Amino acid sequence: MRAGVVALATVAAVLTVPATSAAAAVPAPQPGTLVSADPADTTPHARDGETRAFAQIGDTVFVGGSFTQIRQTAASAWIARPYLFAYDRRTGAISTTFLPALDGAVNSLVAGPGGTLIVGGAFKNVNGVSRKNLVALHPGTGATVAGWVGRSDGGMIRDMALYGNWLYVAGAFNWLNGAAHSGLGRLDATTGAVDPTFTVDATVGRHGTGSYAWTIDLTPDGRTLAVGGNFTSVDGLPRNQMALVDVTGTPTVLDWSTEKFVAPCASPATFVHYVQDVEFGPDGSWFVVGTNGGAGWPAAYCDALVRFETGARGAGQLGTWVNFTGNDTITSVEVADNIIYLGGHFRWLNNPNASDAAGPGAIDRLGIAAVTPATGLPVNWNPGRRGSDTMPPGTSTWGSQVPVLWRGSDGLYFGHNSDGMGREYHGRLGMFPLAGGRTITPKNPPTATTGHLYLGTAEGQLAKVPFDGAALGAPTTVSQPTYTGAGATWRVSDRIYWSHLVPGTPTGSRLDISMFNGGAIGVPWESSGYNDWFNPAAMTGAFFLDGRLYYTRAGANALYYRYFEVDGNYLGATEFTLPTTGMTWSSVRGMAWVGGRIVYGATDGALRSVPFDPAGAPAVNGAAATTLAPATAALTWSTPRMFFSVQ
Template sequence: MLLALASVATVAAVGLGTSASAVSIQHSALVGQDPVNWTPHALDGTAFKVLQIGSRVYVGGSFTQIRSASSGTVITQRRLFAFNATTGAIDNTFKPVVDGTVRSLVAAPDGQSIYIGGDFTNVNNVRSRSVERISATTGASVSGFTVPDITGGVDELRLTGNRLLLGGRFQAVGGATRRGLAALNATTGAADASVNMNLDGARVTSTGATSGVKVTGMDVTPDGSKLVIMGNFSSVAGQARHQIAVVNLTTSPATLSPWSTTRYQQQCSPSFPTYMRAVDISPDGTWFAAVTTGAKRTGSLCDTAARWDLTSAVAGKQPVWVNYTGGDTLLSVAVAGYAVYVGGHQRWLDNPNGTDSAGPGAVEAEGIGAINPGTGKAFLWNPGKDRGVGTEDIYPTSAGLWIASDTDTVHGEFHGRIAFFPLPAA
């Protein structure tokens, strides 16, 4: 197995100093298939993101109502709430007021506050477009952090050093053109001009479908040296990069890495200008896993999970392995030591010969599945989850694995938008 297994449950989920914020806790075994019964429920909308800091778990999304697992009382709490990580008790002291969907959460270096990103324009009744820093205890806005105008939604946040990296659908930050990718000062919220990669070339399908340039997924190596971005673009810093690129963060300003591939240049579904959905980098920073949507096309990387090498920064990269769903969307991925977990509304993995059907050797993996990081083959691990739009987030902790989605049933049990799979007892 990979060297990642040596770091079982030792990698911090919160980056400090010059480290990045995106390193996943590593497991030495698969998590169980039966979720715990004590997790609270979001009763409408979608849960998009999970974050744990100490004994608190935070969930962001588009929901407006929640309730505990032990009570029928419905609580109105819109788009962001917190609860105890071991009992599921809802935290009634954490009461942020957010007027739009929360899509990303990142812990601040002080351990006392969190950054939120999404589609909101006001937080705690004060204008704050798409990004805010709030108290991890009360949800109150942190004084001294003020963001410039951001002209669109923020879907991804990553913290590295004192830079808060933003990815999303925005086209400008503080009046300066920043299509899909930008940075803020993590202390003050001021625009940071050191990340200006000039993403361009919005893709257009054969039927004319298009959208603005955007970043749909991104991650930073643990040492903060490299940023992997994916989304609707065809060029970065004036050079051809088809839906995926690697940025060198060690230079000031940031520069484009020679790392490139044309494997995502092909069109998938004519409905999707970009079919890139999520990326997660290994804890040693040497490889990453990427997942896509897009409908099956022979020879393409549509509706797949793929592992990519990061050690050599050269052109013409090819995936180390590819796992095919057979035509179903993947939306989320987590490199978690023993397994690469993938989520979406897929029905199968190991399904290169299936087209909206189970081909020979297909492994059932309804809504969430697990892949061997060394071989790229699916584990026989299938908790069974209502598919819906799909699993939006997969978040490993030292105790197990959280998922967030838009559905209510996992393993035949009611779990409103949130579920937790525990690691087996030692």
């Protein structure tokens, strides 16, 4: 806790990540609130090193890191204020009374009980007195809290997490307060005394190196601790880089492990460990891990953002979803308001099929991004780690690290080792305010089961057929002059998405959008320039549900899906296959989701429906299919151009 593929017709030949999906968790999209993409103009600046930690007490924000100097504005003189300072979040004014003196970097900050500020890092002395790597300070002056006894020996404190009066610490230490503890420990946050009942150690470093815990986080109920770092054993059990610990009663390592952090990535010498940050979701039922590592995916989760389910048990756990960057580092993650934010020196997301380049499906995101918890796809938020055209002398617009993303009371705070963000100067730190942000509301097809099935019968023409989920009414012909060159079509909220033959496009067809109000199809526009690698004309039927585009394709006997994010209209770069039985998907022509069933046409011209459970094994059982209507001389259900709407 630091407070894809080529044209659809040839996808199977180039897919570089597993394309078969067994029954698994299918997270439903939830409303989320994005912060503004325009950083606040009032935050101070630092230089040298990087910002690694934030905390807030009242209206004061505390900033820690390896920097040595700070200043109020781009034109102000630099002030020597190494490793830790404070400022007023309302005005940005640097505190002139909070003046602690540390002799080493600050890695983590926690607002402790009784209004104290607990500091963890790599220092030996604070305010002229020995305080090894841990100290509690008075937030008004920076004076040391007398009687607070916490300290670590043998190595730094890298991360901390607080629940109630328990302070969890992670790092490269071998002792806490003189008692043997390797990498992990729990202290009384009020006194700094070590809790002797917490005896879980993270040991045996990878590739013969010294072990350490690098990142920790707690579920909101304080019952489960996630830990990541350079270890292969936790409390004597095999756990490579990641473990979950039940911290109720006597702390115990949970029966959860994954093999995806075992194999080395690009170079064990360069990337001793590659788990960089871990963060739980708002209800604690899932967590995300950000990694670095370079080459090595998909065998290992290198340079990726991964979601896991907290309640899963057993060895060999796989990610619910994985978003690969294409060999660029993720150094920090933060979950806030049902949005996952990530920072690092990545250039793209949704990029599993290229290395150090933009592959098919890659979405530009320069060092900072926001993704949805349901699928891991980016949303339409893209400030970028870029500076202005008039950066101050001696600054840099790009760096290797965003060590911390942290949600404060008024926005998302970021710490980095460069000076450009959102095309502005923000030396080593800044904040994206909640003010000016927006809410993302999930969109889906109609939930009603009574409405109309629309079926393409000719260029620019649809049959509008009343449908109550079981029986069909008499069709009427509806002219739709903008609906030409159409293929597979599906309804989402107030619009339709459809395959559109467009000469001159990379694949000859394009994924377009038209508004669909009052039964009229509006003028189409391109869904996103990031989707031009995809050939939608190869789809023989499609529907959308809960962040996934389900489809069949020509010459293939399977039901596929890709993630699809409506906020930005981004298509996932990886194709998955659902487990089904008793279906001839190669004959499907046109699909719609209606009330928990797939309504589909076929090459024999008949219309059928079958129950659909995306988390089921199987998701579809053809034995439960029913025939709704046979082919007739007047109406043949054998075209991909079919969708359902209430209108």
